[in-house]
């Protein structure tokens with residue numbers, strides 16, 4: 001990835017603690033190393049993500065927030081916002097869209113990264129979680145056109161135009177990011193989500209996925225995205 005592709009600021013909008021670490025943390029870590037300021041927005045606390053007997057939603061939310069904070073510290077993420085919607089019940093409502101518009105207007109990211117709301121079958125063995133689709137839909141709807149519309153929810157802040165959206169999980173990616181330098185950091189951040197890992201070591205799975213993605217693009221490890229450029233940057237003229 002050339003230096004001019006690295007944004008000065010980025011907002012990651014995902015459904016659950018660990019979503020960004022599984023999917024795009026190699027890219028995020030590389031951008032942070034290059035000086036990008038990254039803010040995470042967690043729509044839910046992942047408070048239904050446990051099969052442990054005796055676990056409560058309240059305790060799990062607390063555990064998963066702490067794990068996400070530790071993962072963010074590993075990556076160097078500067079800010080985390082937990083919106084506190086319930087895990088397993090996320091919907092792309094107007095309330096969620098307005099919450100995201102408020103955060104986009106407040107933090108003014110150049111780039112937003114999120115999951116693909118159209119992705120239902122990522123493989124022959126996985127049905128995509130509805131919360132992932134809901135978070136992606138709400139994020140895209142908040143970016144365009146809502147955040148840039150001064151007359152829409154003016155109480156949520158002045159308009160802000162996001163330049164690019166990086167969508168993870170689309171079947172037709174158009175950008176491959178070399179994460180060879182940051183894959184160990186990605187795995188270290190993922191391992192901070194101990195409540196989700198149990199005894200499982202994600203190293204081989206992550207390396208396998210990202211090697212597969214990078215293979216045809218001359219990269220040892222890569223993450224791929226569908227990148228939507230909403231407005232040309234001046235340097236492109």
Ligand SMILES: [Zn+2]
Nearest residue numbers: 015016019129
């Ligand atoms: Zn998830």
